[in-house]
Amino acid sequence: MMVVEPSLVQNLYTSHHRWLYELLRRRLSNAFDAADLAHDTFIRVLKRPQEFQGEVHERSYLATIARGLCIDHWRRRQLEQAWLQALSERPQAMHPSPEQRAIIVETLHEVDAMLQRLPQRVSDAFILAQLHGMPYKAIGLEIGVSERMVKKYLAQALMHCAMLEAELDGLLIE
Missing domain, CATH: 1.10.10.10 (Winged helix-like DNA-binding domain superfamily/Winged helix DNA-binding domain)
Incomplete structure (x- = not known):
């Protein structure tokens, strides 16, 4: 695994966290989920570091990761809702x-x-x-x-x- 220079990730986080959080908050309509996915986005950046050619490339990279995480988040929610619906049709004693x-x-x-x-x-x-x-x-x-x-x-x-x-x-x- 490639070791990431802490200052590079720190600079990326400092420069773009607020922007990414706001993007996710608008997309998810939930501040808590937005905060979680923003955090998860930067965790992914730590795991797969990149060389960036400017702010546009940085934001594009972050948005791409965040988009994938949103899709995963929505799939998980949809799956959970389907399971909860099926569970609600069972007697309480069988929950x-x-x-x-x-x-x-x-x-x-x-x-x-x-x-x-x-x-x-x-x-x-x-x-x-x-x-x-x-x-x-x-x-x-x-x-x-x-x-x-x-x-x-x-x-x-x-x-x-x-x-x-x-x-x-x-x-x-x-």
Whole structure:
């Protein structure tokens, strides 16, 4: 990992934090989320330092990182809202504890991120099989591939799920 000169990041932060925060606050309509994402943007800058050719390039770089973080933020919110909606339809006695909720939401985010890394057809096949319970032949017709390809897609998706499970087990054990 490349070591970043602290003064370079400090100068970038001092020069652009307020601008970035205001940009995010307008985009998110929430000061707390804007502050969090501005902070996360500068953390990413620390992890992937750049050479800049002036203020325009600096702001463009920061805005690009922030845009990606906003998209992730909105996806996470949408996923959480869908889960909370599904949870609200269950009897109160069947609701998980706050700790279980946090684990479930984090696992949903990890699965969503895993699905985003897969090719579109693989992801579609997995969702149709796992969430909608469709048979392979129907999935093939839906996404325009043979039943044999559906089997390959599902094997690929399940391999990614197994890798994700191993990663999560490693995080939970340590």
